Every structure is written in C-alpha cells, then in structure tokens.
Amino acid sequence: MPTTTLKRRLGVLSLVVSAGLVAIKFYAYRLTHSQAVLTDALESIINVFTSGFALYSIYLAGLPKDENHPYGHGKIEYLSIGFEGALIFIAGLFIFYSATVSLIHPHAVSKPDWGVALLSLTAVVNFIVGLVLIRAGKKLNSISLVGDGQHLYIDALSSLASSAALVLVAFTGIVEFDGGAALLLGIFILVNGYRMLRRAVSGLMDETDAATVTEVIAELQAQRRPAWIDVHNLRVQRYGANLHIDCHMQMPYYFTLEQIHTELHDIEELIRARFAVEVEMFVHADPCTFAACSLCLMPNCPVRQHPFQHEVEWDLHNAVRNQRHHLKPENPGLSIS
Known part of the structure; x- marks a missing residue:
C-alpha cells in the first residue's frame, strides 16, 4: 500500500474513533454527573477537531512539490501539531477553571459503576489506536500521526484517572x-498542550534536529574517503517526512569537474540510502588550501606542502560551523579559520 494512502487511512481511523468515544464519554457524564468525566469528555472533543485537521494536513503533506512550494508541503504537519496543541491548551485552561469551581462547590456523583465501565472501555480503545498511530507515524515519518497518537494515548490516561476518581468516590463517599x-487532569492537559505547541514552533522555525544532524554526520564519517578532506556548514531541515540537507565539502583543488561531480553524487546517494524518506541534498565543493594539508589523508598528493598530522573527526560541534578546519604545522592543536 502506498505510504500516502496508509497515512490517510490511519487519519480516518483516528477521526472515526475520536468521534465515537466522545459520544460514549458524554453519555457517561449524563449518567454520573461527574466533573472528572466531564473534563475527560471535553478534552476528547478536541480529539475530533485535531484528528480532522491532522487528516487534512496528511493530505496536503502528500501533495507533490510545485512552483509555489519548491520544498513540498510537509511543513503543514507542524501547523497541525501547533493547532492541536493550542486547542488542548485552551481546553486545559477551561477545565482547570471548571475543576476549581467544582472542588470549591462539590456535588454528588451518581452511578459511578457505569462511569467506570464506560471510561475504561474508551481508555482501552484510545490506548490501542494511539499506540498504532504512534508506531505507524514513526515508521512513516509523519509527525501528524505521531502527535495524534500521543493525544489519544494521553486521552486514555485521562480516562483511567477519571475512572480512579469515580472508584474513590464510590468507596469513600468523599x-x-x-x-x-x-x-x-486540567494541569496535565495544560502541560501537554504546551509541549505540543513548543514542538510545532521548533519545527516551523527550523530548530536544529540534533539527532538527525548527528545521524547524517555519523554516516559521512563512517563512509569517509580521502578526497573528502573536510565538511562544514552542514544543515538539515525537515519538511514533514522529507529532509533537505546541505553542506560544504572541501576537496583537492586539482580535481577535474568530472571527479568533483562523481564524489558529490556518491555523497548524496549514500545519505539518501541511509534514510527511508525522500532526501534532497546539496553539497557545495570547496577547493582545498595548503592549510588543510596537515589533516588531509589524500595519498600521493602532488601538491602537498605539509605532512599529515591527524584527521579531524566530524561531529555535531565542528561539522555544523560555517568555518573550515585546519591544523597549523607549528601548532598541532585544532584551529578554525
């Protein structure tokens, strides 16, 4: 099954399940008149809206690149997460206020056994569907599915907490x-809404994904060739499931254009093979300078001016900086120029 089709079907599953469980929770509130159950039901209404928006964002993210969107439509998934987080946060504020009033002016709870049974049912369904969405979202690199699944998982925890409250009321009468x-629950929902908003802002502002950048650098280091003298100014941007990577690679200045092209093509292909998503990579070739001789392992170099001292191992600290690395012959310590 095509990836886009599978994402859409999972999005539809989330929307249908969310709508069905909201109905069950409001029926449970009608039976119990419990503030905790009402809180759970109100939070679940958000599931319906966010699942619908997540489904729409999955549809948009699956559209091909066009003249107006040269990097694709993947950023919409971060907007989806932000929309979901904002709604959750607003719902959390209302729930916090409503719960405070209920705590100050408590009222009796009826039929707690029915409430526990119905909420437990919704918790099991939400937990299963949420787990499916999270696993599928990680496998398909869809932050919308992962976010939707996490929301359902949180909803399951909310339902269990509400059930526990009903059990305590039934046995203690308090x-x-x-x-x-x-x-x-209101505080818990507020915290999770803030986290989702924070993640959305990070993605929309292209905050560095340290894990992905580290993975790219590690692959370049593992496949390193003598002609790849140094890499710097490496950047990784995520557009939904897809990655845009660019960097500067220092190579022997005496290489022909054909040799340079072959090396750059190999770099791009090995990175594409490493990630199970669409990768758009641009490598800018820089000609080497004599200052790089002391870190260059190029065999039989016809223009070498200084003996090799040691190789600079690329890592998250030095590969992302927009500066070349070199070892001064008179000073074996690493310097950057």
Whole structure:
C-alpha cells in the first residue's frame, strides 16, 4: 500500500474513533454527573477537531512539490501539531477553571459503576489506536500521526484517572475526589498542550534536529574517503517526512569537474540510502588550501606542502560551523579559520 494512502487511512481511523468515544464519554457524564468525566469528555472533543485537521494536513503533506512550494508541503504537519496543541491548551485552561469551581462547590456523583465501565472501555480503545498511530507515524515519518497518537494515548490516561476518581468516590463517599481529579487532569492537559505547541514552533522555525544532524554526520564519517578532506556548514531541515540537507565539502583543488561531480553524487546517494524518506541534498565543493594539508589523508598528493598530522573527526560541534578546519604545522592543536 502506498505510504500516502496508509497515512490517510490511519487519519480516518483516528477521526472515526475520536468521534465515537466522545459520544460514549458524554453519555457517561449524563449518567454520573461527574466533573472528572466531564473534563475527560471535553478534552476528547478536541480529539475530533485535531484528528480532522491532522487528516487534512496528511493530505496536503502528500501533495507533490510545485512552483509555489519548491520544498513540498510537509511543513503543514507542524501547523497541525501547533493547532492541536493550542486547542488542548485552551481546553486545559477551561477545565482547570471548571475543576476549581467544582472542588470549591462539590456535588454528588451518581452511578459511578457505569462511569467506570464506560471510561475504561474508551481508555482501552484510545490506548490501542494511539499506540498504532504512534508506531505507524514513526515508521512513516509523519509527525501528524505521531502527535495524534500521543493525544489519544494521553486521552486514555485521562480516562483511567477519571475512572480512579469515580472508584474513590464510590468507596469513600468523599465527593471532593471528583473535583480534585479533574483539577489534576486540567494541569496535565495544560502541560501537554504546551509541549505540543513548543514542538510545532521548533519545527516551523527550523530548530536544529540534533539527532538527525548527528545521524547524517555519523554516516559521512563512517563512509569517509580521502578526497573528502573536510565538511562544514552542514544543515538539515525537515519538511514533514522529507529532509533537505546541505553542506560544504572541501576537496583537492586539482580535481577535474568530472571527479568533483562523481564524489558529490556518491555523497548524496549514500545519505539518501541511509534514510527511508525522500532526501534532497546539496553539497557545495570547496577547493582545498595548503592549510588543510596537515589533516588531509589524500595519498600521493602532488601538491602537498605539509605532512599529515591527524584527521579531524566530524561531529555535531565542528561539522555544523560555517568555518573550515585546519591544523597549523607549528601548532598541532585544532584551529578554525
């Protein structure tokens, strides 16, 4: 099955499940009149809106590049996460206020056994579907599916907490447990809404994904050739599931254009083979200078001016800087110029 089709089907699954579970939770609230159950139901309404928007974002992210979107439409997935986080945060504020009022003015809870049964059912369904979406989202590199799955997983935890509150009220007769549970859920929802907003802002502002950058550098280091004297100014941008990578690679200045082209093509191909997503990579070739001789392993170099001292191992610290590395012959310490 094509990746885009699978993503859309999972998005539809999330939307249908969310809508069905909201109905069950509001029915549970009608039976119990529990503030904790109402809190859980209100939070689940957000699931329906966010699942719908996530499905739309998956559709847009799957569209091919065009003249207006040369890097594709993948950024919409970060907007989806931000939209979801904003709604969750707003819902958390309302729930926090409502729960505070309920804790100050508690009211009786009826039919807690029915409430526990219905909420437990929704928790199991949300947990299973959320787990499926998270695993599929990571495999398909879809942050929308991962975010949607995490929301359902959080919803499952909320339902379990609400069920626990009903059990406590039923066995102790202390109705304040209901409002207290709702208040804690409100705080929990606020924190998770903020985290989703933070992640969306990071993606939209192209904040460095240290894990992905490290993976790219490690692959270049593992496949390193003598002609690849030095790499710097390496950047990785994520557009939905796709990656845009660019860097500067220092190579022997006496190489022909054909030799340079072959080396750059090999670099691009090995990086594409490393990631199971579409990778767009641009490598800018820099001619070497005599200052690089002391870190260059090029055999039988016809223009070498200084003996080799040691190789600079590329890592997250030095490969992302927009500066060439070299070892001064009179000073074996690493310097950057």
